[in-house]
Every structure is written in C-alpha cells, then in structure tokens.
Amino acid sequence: MRLATIVIVVLMSAFAATGSAFAFTRTAEKYDGGSKTPLLSTDCVLNSANLCAGWIWALNDVEGAVWGTVLDPAECYSQGLGIQKVTQIALYTLCSATAGRIDNVAISRINAQNCRTDLVYESGPITVVHCVSGDHWTIIQPARPEVGDWRFAVTVTWGPGYHGTGTTSDVQLATDNGIANLYCEINPGVVAFPGCGSTTSSCAGWSLQTERSFVYVSDVNGHLEDLCARYGVPAPLSFPYLYPYGYLPNNLMVSVGIDVWGATAVQPTSWGHVKSLFQ
Numbered sequence: 001m002r003l004a005t006i007v008i009v010v011l012m013s014a015f016a017a018t019g020s021a022f023a024f025t026r027t028a029e030k031y032d033g034g035s036k037t038p039l040l041s042t043d044c045v046l047n048s049a050n051l052c053a054g055w056i057w058a059l060n061d062v063e064g065a066v067w068g069t070v071l072d073p074a075e076c077y078s079q080g081l082g083i084q085k086v087t088q089i090a091l092y093t094l095c096s097a098t099a100g101r102i103d104n105v106a107i108s109r110i111n112a113q114n115c116r117t118d119l120v121y122e123s124g125p126i127t128v129v130h131c132v133s134g135d136h137w138t139i140i141q142p143a144r145p146e147v148g149d150w151r152f153a154v155t156v157t158w159g160p161g162y163h164g165t166g167t168t169s170d171v172q173l174a175t176d177n178g179i180a181n182l183y184c185e186i187n188p189g190v191v192a193f194p195g196c197g198s199t200t201s202s203c204a205g206w207s208l209q210t211e212r213s214f215v216y217v218s219d220v221n222g223h224l225e226d227l228c229a230r231y232g233v234p235a236p237l238s239f240p241y242l243y244p245y246g247y248l249p250n251n252l253m254v255s256v257g258i259d260v261w262g263a264t265a266v267q268p269t270s271w272g273h274v275k276s277l278f279q
Contacts, residue, residue, distance in 0.1 A: 054197025
C-alpha cells in the first residue's frame, strides 16, 4: 500500500471519530434550499454535492479552518473550446440567529494529491446573509479567474464566532449526506433519517460518489494544522464507516459557474451540463 494511501486512511479514521483529533462537529439536517442547486447564469455549472435524499450534514469548525471541494472543468467541456473563467460561486451555509461571516472563498490549482499549489483567486471577508433563512445560498462574483482545463479547489476559510476570535465559527458549512443517499436508494419507501427526506425524494440509480471534498486546515488536538504541509494530503470528508462500502464520501454544497470566452458553442450533451439539470 502506498504511503499516501495509508495517510489518507489514517486521516479518514481520525475525521470519522469526531472529537478525537479534529474539532469539527456535525448534525444531520433536512435540506431546505429551494431548488436543488442555484440557477447560475453561466455557460456551465459544476456541482459538488448530490442531494437526492433531501438530507445534508451541517458542520462546524473553528476560525481559520479551511475546507474545500475539487472540481474539474473537463466535466463541462472538451479541450479547446475557449478560455474558461469562473464567473459565479454559490455556497450553501447555515446560521443560528444572525448573518454569519467567513474569512474568504478562494480558488487554487491543485496537485495529484488534491493539495493546493497556486492561488488563482481569493475574496475578502464575506457576510453570508442567506444563512439564517431563505434558500441559504450565497452567490459570490469572483473577478473571472481563469481555470483553464485543470482541476481546481474552491476553498472556504471559516470566520470568527459569536464569542470572539478563536471560537467555533458562527457559520455552518454543509455537505450532501452519503448515508442518507445510500439508504434512500436501497429503501425508497422509508421517510426517516437515514433514508429519504420526503415521499418525493428519489435516489434511484444513485451509486457511491467520487470523493471531491477535503479538509485542508483544521484544529488538530488544540491547534490549527495545514494537513497538506504535514501529511502531503488533505483529509477527505468521508464518514461514517459502513460495511461493506467503507467510508462514505460527503461533498460540500458548492456550485461553480464557468463561462467560456472566445468559444462559439458549449457542448449541451457534456456530463457537467446534463448533470446540472438534475441536481
């Protein structure tokens, strides 16, 4: 077994056992974001999450923690259609009472281990006003950073908490819910967690999805740690462990709109285009 694989398994085990190494918390919540993904006015939309069951994980981490999701423009386009630029980022968040704050949303190039290499875009601090009620989606308009044909990570850095610097962030990020999707696919008539969120939820044809989302920086045993700098890999957002499937991937609720500059057409049959119509 390769060293990188061993490290990933160790990090997944630590991450799944919340409270032992990582400081994050998670709760299962009903998804109430209106349409399953925001309708971005772009040539193509890349979605990270699969919300078929209607359940999500709501997650907390401390100020300065960095989580992200990896996306691939190849899911939208073939090579050579034009210059591909990110024009919109949609982020799903929850808050308990007042509008929350995040330190930044960023786009970075990544290596084969999904670690960040070159920073392409970084916002300033953002107040996520839709996190308390409504559709919970915040739309960010980046300065059209070019992503080319290479995979990239969209990362979110948590902001301060209600009680000051160093406390748990007052914003919750959200992922899809792998165990709910699995049970909703196996037992479509059961409306309960884990399982379908409503009588209209359907995960027919769902299969174990690709792990796209990772923890890059988190509170590990009392202090913030850059996991790529220490281990050479980020920690996958995979939990819980369910035999015989293993650790179930859970992907951040992030959608990215890409426009193609200089292109004459967008492939309407590309997987990314088709997928965005049903998620």
